[in-house]
Amino acid sequence: MKSTIKKFIFSPFSENTYVISDETNEAVIIDPGCLSQTEKETLAAYISSKKLKPVALLQTHTHLDHVFGSAFVKRKYQIEMYMHEADLPVLSDVEMRCKTWGIPGFEPVEADKFLKEGDVFKFGDTQLDVIWVPGHAPGHIAFINHEDRYIIGGDCLFKGSIGRTDFPLCSHEDLMKSIKNKFFTLPEDYTLYAGHMDETTIGFEKKHNPFF
Numbered sequence: 407m408k409s410t411i412k413k414f415i416f417s418p419f420s421e422n423t424y425v426i427s428d429e430t431n432e433a434v435i436i437d438p439g440c441l442s443q444t445e446k447e448t449l450a451a452y453i454s455s456k457k458l459k460p461v462a463l464l465q466t467h468t469h470l471d472h473v474f475g476s477a478f479v480k481r482k483y484q485i486e487m488y489m490h491e492a493d494l495p496v497l498s499d500v501e502m503r504c505k506t507w508g509i510p511g512f513e514p515v516e517a518d519k520f521l522k523e524g525d526v527f528k529f530g531d532t533q534l535d536v537i538w539v540p541g542h543a544p545g546h547i548a549f550i551n552h553e554d555r556y557i558i559g560g561d562c563l564f565k566g567s568i569g570r571t572d573f574p575l576c577s578h579e580d581l582m583k584s585i586k587n588k589f590f591t592l593p594e595d596y597t598l599y600a601g602h603m604d605e606t607t608i609g610f611e612k613k614h615n616p617f618f
């Protein structure tokens with residue numbers, strides 16, 4: 407396996423933040439959910455201790471728990487934030503939602519570049535294929551590494567569960583289609599790194615996920 411995948415579990419939402427790097431030491435930070443100062447320092451300490459060079463901030467989607475640390479990461483590493491354009495209404499709602507939830511200290515953030523289905527994001531010696539998997543969020547994307555056989559899947563499919571669709575701009579029907587047509591058509595041994603909870607595989611979920 408070429409990629410080193412480091413997972414952090416951040417904030418009261420227990421959100422999974424991933425740092426992916428390879429032997430070139432270039433890295434991408436995906437869904438930085440670090441909210442407290444301590445969590446931000448934990449992320450930065452890992453990056454400096456491994457001498458990584460973050461080259462991009464990637465968002466599977468932009469619900470509040472996935473963007474708590476995005477402004478911090480952009481500023482600290484002077485990198486651009488990539489997301490799907492269809493998630494812009496979600497992102498623009500985050501500040502308001504933080505107020506509603508009583509979450510202090512959110513720093514608003516803006517996207518720099520957009521990704522869409524079929525795009526290939528390259529860094530170091532690593533290639534991530536982008537798929538568009540709407541449902542849990544309208545501009546939800548996932549990143550597939552075919553060489554190392556894994557998916558950074560965000561909040562679509564979880565170990566034994568699926569993403570919530572009771573938020574604004576969600577669609578249960580779209581989510582089920584995304585999982586069936588985009589996740590379950592991948593090889594069964596592919597590992598899924600989701601936005602919450604533990605890793606799983608496509609094969610395990612096809613067999614055991616109670617929603618299917």
Ligand SMILES: [Zn+2]
Nearest residue numbers: 467469542561
């Ligand atoms: Zn979400």
